[in-house]
Ligand SMILES: Nc1nc2c(ncn2[C@@H]2O[C@H](COP(=O)(O)OP(=O)(O)OP(=O)(O)O)[C@@H](O)[C@H]2O)c(=O)[nH]1
Ligand SMILES: C[S@@+](CC[C@H](N)C(=O)[O-])C[C@H]1O[C@@H](n2cnc3c(N)ncnc32)[C@H](O)[C@@H]1O
């Protein structure tokens with residue numbers, strides 16, 4: 463198993479299969495890969511089916527246990543089923559999707575071996591949904607969630623980005639998953655680091671506080687030390703709803719427990735979502751080149767908050783001078799519609815939250831419960 467200098471073993475691979483997308487969400491960080499493109503034909507640069515499978519195989523040989531397919535919209539790849547089918551046995555496969563193509567393809571993907579899905583759903587109102595995603599596909603997404611549940615892609619996690627525009631929907635979304643019928647909710651703190659618009663961020667601690675009041679039990683997930691709130695049930699009885707808060711902004715615990723490397727659609731490894739100065743080429747995409755790039759990426763990856771960024775005397779996050787000369791194998795991905803003057807990891811890395819570390823709500827001791835797997 464590969465391990466970085468901070469004792470973080472590599473267990474997960476996140477594969478961005480494409481930078482194309484049929485939505486245009488107002489907040490999209492596109493997993494750190496610049497603006498998404500429309501749902502047009504694939505570009506020449508996208509990794510081929512064989513290349514994606516080869517990267518996963520090499521990662522699996524080095525102890526990677528789980529692969530997440532993401533993007534852009536991963537379901538725009540027509541070879542997704544084949545990629546899943548060819549993923550080595552023993553590697554957990556999951557996907558994060560906007561859900562629009564699930565009605566037609568959930569069963570096919572489940573048959574291919576996909577284990578579970580996360581579906582982005584930020585609002586329970588078609589008009590607000592349309593404003594946020596710049597699409598009119600609300601009903602299709604709801605059908606997609608149903609199709610995923612019917613196909614046994616469980617648990618189906620609903621991903622909701624919590625920011626100024628959506629915070630009011632949190633109670634409704636929690637209620638929506640509270641009956642525990644196969645649905646879970648991930649409340650994702652809005653990340654302004656790459657997407658810009660720090661003024662959209664809300665205080666995630668208030669969400670933690672509110673959830674702590676609703677919860678029958680609070681636990682922590684090993685991955686990222688994420689806090690989980692069990693609503694109307696417990697991890698042991700399996701009933702009720704599970705709400706997880708994904709709160710990476712300014713959170714050093716999150717980064718200390720980060721065990722994943724990213725693969726970009728155009729053939730680079732990326733050690734951290736927020737960094738664009740560590741992109742490492744997969745070279746000729748042979749096994750040897752992939753293995754060398756993987757080793758180098760892990761050797762050089764560092765926690766973003768607490769190491770790449772450090773707090774200055776005013777509690778602001780600033781780039782650690784040790785990384786000032788960092789340069790990847792390709793130019794940083796760009797966000798064209800970035801608000802002028804907004805802050806970027808590859809330029810001016812401070813976030814609006816400054817030194818305000820996201821202190822977690824009380825947990826029951828910080829260990830994952832043995833009764834549920836870490837997913
Ligand atoms: N900064 C940061 N944000 C992350 C990281 N992992 C997930 N996120 C945020 O959470 C969003 C949703 O992640 P998902 O693709 O649903 O996957 P996940 O929640 O990490 O994984 P599972 O719960 O195991 O399915 C990402 O797009 C990011 O905004 C991470 O390692 N670092
Ligand atoms: C980039 S999308 C790619 C997969 C797929 N297109 C989807 O939307 O699920 C992955 C996840 O990132 C989340 N996301 C995008 N931009 C974000 C931001 N600025 N802050 C927090 N989460 C964000 C989305 O809500 C989605 O759940």
Ligand code: SF4
Pocket residue numbers: 483484485486487490491492498533534535559560582595
């Ligand atoms: S659906 Fe996903 S990739 Fe597409 S714009 Fe929205 S968040 Fe970004």
Ligand code: SF4
Pocket residue numbers: 710716717718720721733734735736764765766767
């Ligand atoms: S180091 Fe931190 S910011 Fe970077 S990917 Fe890991 S958890 Fe996210």
